[in-house]
Amino acid sequence: MSVANTPFVRTAILTAEPPPPGERGAVAWVRRNLLATPKDILLTVLAIAALAWVVPQLIDWLFIQAVWTGSDRTFCATAVQGGIQPDGWSGACWAFVNAKLDQFIFGRYPLDERWRPTIVFILFAVLLIPLLIPSVPRKGLNAILLFAVLPIVSFFLLYGGFGLEVVDSPLWGGLLVTLVVSFVGMAVSLPFGIVLALGRRSTMPVVKMVCVTFIEVIRGIPLITVLFMASVMLPLFLPTGWNVDKLMRAVIGVSIFASAYMAEVIRGGLQAIPKGQYEGADSLGLGYWQKMRLIVLPQAIKLVIPGIVNTFIGMFKDTSLVSIISMFDLLGIVRLNFTDSNWASSVTPLTGLVFAGFIFWIFCFGMSRYSVFMERYLDTGHKR
Known part of the structure; x- marks a missing residue:
């Protein structure tokens, strides 16, 4: 056979070429x-x-066109209205937000005692951030400090006692109340929702009936009704002479309401677990609680992370409803300051609402993005 007819076989693999410029x-x-x-x-x-x-x-x-500094409404008002703006109302009146920022954060908490909620905010951040970072060790100790120790320390710091001046909860307000109500609601609703979800799937009729009744009744009424019941009707069921703090009533109402929704989210995750997982756990001789703690619940919770975070976000925004029982959260304290005659102008309310909406958006967007991060971190299919 001649050399011209001999087939050529390449001995080295060609390196991959980049895609055409128009495709990248x-x-x-x-x-x-x-x-x-x-x-x-x-x-x-x-x-x-x-x-x-x-x-x-x-x-x-x-x-x-915004006004960033000023001591009263005249910096944002027109000349006709007694202000210094010659050509009409100014843009956003950020001077109002700057002047009222302390109230938006602490409410009517005494000025000389505001170092106490500041310490609580710092402790909360110091304990929360390591818990959210997967590579930081000692998650169990971190969780105990955050969910068990911090609430007790925060109560005595915020309310008083042990030598600290007592500050009644009606003086609390602003972002402080929003974070307290939402944090306690989240910390309570997740474990309580898990218990309710397991109870609803229980084979014991009494347990199942109680859990189903609780979930369906709470989900069937609006949160505003739950808050009214917690504020007005709860004291009627207490023994004579007993009283529950108004903030505590709000926390109880929000936690109960969120737990019912959380239970259905968790139940959806439990139903998504294949039957073989239950049978495999049974074949290993695991008891019911061992099976749930070690096999089923870790997989179920991972599947419903978006639903859990969605419930948390809804709860965080719903804290604004506590204003109907005279507890002024961030939105409530912003609206309360609209009545200040020193800042009464056409642009003040809109500026305050934009500020409150931005703060709510920061927290909600942060929870949403962390949810996406955890989904990818826990989903081994995304790892290379």
């Missing part, structure tokens, strides 16, 4: 996601036009 980078992403079809092109153009019309006006009102 920002241009490819725009073509693929925004300009792929005529409908996408139309929607993209409409969205850009809407943003071009709205965003400059928002930036102008929020930042450019």
